[in-house]
Amino acid sequence: MSAFPTALSAAADRVEARLQVEIATLPPSMVRDAxxxxxxxxxxxxxxxxxxxxxxxxxxxxxxxASAAAIEAIHAYSLVHDDLPAMDDDxxxxxxxxxxxxWDDATAILTGDALQTLAFGLLARDDAAPTDAGRLALLVSLAHASGGAGMVLGQALDIAAESAASPLDLxxxxxxxxxxxxxxxxxSACAGARxxxxxxAPLAAYAQALGLAFQIADDLLDIEGDAALAGKRLQKDMAAGKATFVSLLGVDGAKARARQLVAHAQDALAPYGSQADILRDAAQFVIARKA
Amino acid sequence: MSAFPTALSAAADRVEARLQVEIATLPPSMVRDAxxxxxxxxxxxxxxxxxxxxxxxxxxxxxxxASAAAIEAIHAYSLVHDDLPAMDDDxxxxxxxxxxxxWDDATAILTGDALQTLAFGLLARDDAAPTDAGRLALLVSLAHASGGAGMVLGQALDIAAESAASPLDLxxxxxxxxxxxxxxxxxSACAGARxxxxxxAPLAAYAQALGLAFQIADDLLDIEGDAALAGKRLQKDMAAGKATFVSLLGVDGAKARARQLVAHAQDALAPYGSQADILRDAAQFVIARKA
Structure with a gap:
């Protein structure tokens, strides 16, 4: 019996509570509600x-x-903006x-903007890291991971791919x-080390394999999943003729690749011994999830 | 003869160069170009x-x-998003x-997002402030000034005002x-003190008066200005029936209020003596500008 689902759910409650406390410090506005x-x-x-x-x-x-709340604020901002009609239109x-x-498009733009701002503000708080040097290391690395060299770049490549002459390769x-x-x-996985x-390095190797396995699982859910469980519309990528890991590897090939990646992610945690068992479980659950 | 225009122009070149160097460190993409x-x-x-x-x-x-470049990155992000069709549509x-x-709306959303990220990343750089404590103080205060308690809140109030039954009062x-x-x-004005x-406190008092004078000057330019010099469309607020300082105070009343505010801003700098003369000049120029 794995301890991961319980640990994830306890962490989720705790992280969301911290995030909501931070949002509640803002003056009342439609943007704060959103x-x-x-x-x-x-x-x-x-x-x-x-x-x-x-x-x-x-x-x-x-x-x-506060650092855990910060990364969830970044993730939430990216979803609000990605869902806009000018982007993925979800x-x-x-x-x-x-x-x-x-609400409306203008409120969604401002809501995403203010969630990003909130995320960076959270990193400067006393409960973001034990030291000033740690807080600044998290700040530099989050700016790199989430901006024009990371998440936003990935999003830009995704948009460019839509108008490309041929589908993307692997x-x-x-x-x-x-x-x-x-x-x-x-x-996220490297935050504690920072x-x-x-x-x-060990956590980065773990996370790179985990992230890829996570995306493959997402592509598989898009084909095989239950929209009610997922809480979002499915088969949008297939309908749009977008290349995905499943369209490139096939369902069985994608599943095999995800299993390899999970094994790789788990191996990367060797330096941490049994202390990292819950992260090993997390990798297993990522490819077994239904939503 | 004031030293302000030359100092402003020298600072502008220097700040823009630092900002462009930072942008150039990103991997090539449409978003980086934008x-x-x-x-x-x-x-x-x-x-x-x-x-x-x-x-x-x-x-x-x-x-x-780097802190000067950061605030200009925040300002640039806010303009890119404000100009979107879903917002001010400029x-x-x-x-x-x-x-x-x-480019297109999606690229503009991502470009604004990545400029905001870049701004916060800049604050962690060695050339942002002399100490780690200074960098973190700038970070906390910029998150407060630019997010849901500051700039984004102002933008949200502006949008809410458009659908309000009656125009805003003073x-x-x-x-x-x-x-x-x-x-x-x-x-910006408080950054050095931080x-x-x-x-x-003295720079905050200076800046509050300066900011208000700046907005009144903007409202006057919207009525009396030269669109070619301003580089943007004018009389949009008037056409939209929006309340502005000019619609509430009249042209002469607005000019008198701006002059009062400039005097107030200059007085607030007393603790800095003649060292602050260039900031006093800056306040004078803000209401005399043509663009």
Whole structure:
């Protein structure tokens, strides 16, 4: 029996509570309401990774929770903007109407903007990392992971691919994924090592394999999943004729690749011994998830 | 003969160069091109204020330039997003087509997002402030000034005002302006004091008066200005029936109020003596400008 689902759910509650407290410090406005709405729900896998990575380096949640909340604020901002009609045009997210559907496009743009700002503000808090040097290391690396060299770059490549003459090949899809979802997962997994000034290499290797496995699982869910469980519309990529890991490797090939990646992610944690068992479980669950 | 125009122009060149160097470190993409485009031109008044404020506290540009570049990246991001069709829908900015006109809406959303990320990343650089504590103080205060308690809040109030039953009164317009343009101007003017751990009160008082005078001058330019010099469309507020300082005070009343505010701003600098003469000149120029 794995301890991961319980640990994830406990971390999710804790991270969301910290995030909502931070949002509640803002003056009342439609944007504040929409920020609270957009921050609600979801798996909070990134926040969990931050807390677990901190624990592996002897740092308790009271010195890491603001960083876990920060990465979830970045993730929430990216979803609010990605869902806009000018981007992916999604009307359903986490089983609820997206922000631009419930409010309007202008509010969604401002809500994403203010969630990003909130994320960086959180990194300067006392409960983001034990030291000033740790906070600044998290800041530099999050700016790199989430901006024009990371997540936003992945998103830009995705948009460019839509108007490209031919579908992307495996290398291009892998690069795109590394920016779009991989960079934030890697930042999260490495956060504890950065707080402690320790080597980030083992956790980076873990996260790179995990991020790729996560994306392949997402592509498989898009084909085989249950839209009600997923809380969003499925088969959009297939309908749009977009190249995915499944379209390039086939369903069986994609599943085999995901299993390889999980084994690779688990092996990368060797330096942490049994202390990292819950992160090993997390990798297993990522490819077994139904939503 | 005032030294201000020359000092502003020298600061603008220096700040823009630092910003473009930072943008050039990103991997090539459409978004990187659009970021460089959006960061080009403009008065760079906010960056100038950061450098002047640092100088007043004995901090040279080599220890403050990244913070000056950061506030201009925030300003540029806000313009790119404000100009979107879902927001103010402007097609001309600084005499050039806006980002969503030259590229498209999705690229403009991502470009604004990545400029904001870049701004926060800049604050962690060695040339942002002399100490780690100074960098973190700038980070906390910039998150407050630019997010859901500052600039974004002002923007949200502006949008809410458009659908309100009656036009805003003077208090409401003043509050809106304080967020929309005042918060960033105040952050810029206080930056040097924050880097040095000094009292921010005199510079905050200066900046609050300056910011309000700046907005009144903007409203006057919207009525009396030359669109070719301004590099953007004018009389949009009047056409939209929006309340402005000019519609509430009249042209003469607005001019008198701006002169009062400039005197107030200059008086607030008393603790800095003649060292602050260039900031006094800056206040005078803000209401005399033609663009």
């Amino acid at each position: 920020m609270a709405y957009a921050a609600r729900g979801g798996k909070k896998l990134r926040g969990f990774l931050v807390l677990e990575s901190a624990r592996l380096h002897g740092i308790g949640p009271e010195h890491a929770i 009307d359903l997210r986490r089983g609820q109407p997206t922000v631009h559907v419930k 290398d291009a899809i892998t690069e795109l994924q590394r920016g779009k979802t991989g960079a934030l997962i890697e930042w 707080m402690a000034g320790a080597d980030t | 970021m460089a485009y959006a960061a080009r031109g403009g008065k760079k008044l906010r960056g100038f204020l950061v450098l002047e404020s640092a100088r007043l506290h004995g901090i040279g540009p080599e220890h403050a330039i 097609d001309l900015r600084r005499g050039q087509p806006t980002v969503h006109v030259k 208090d409401a317009i003043t509050e809106l302006q304080r967020g929309k343009t005042g918060a960033l101007i105040e952050w 880097m040095a751990g000094a009292d921010t």
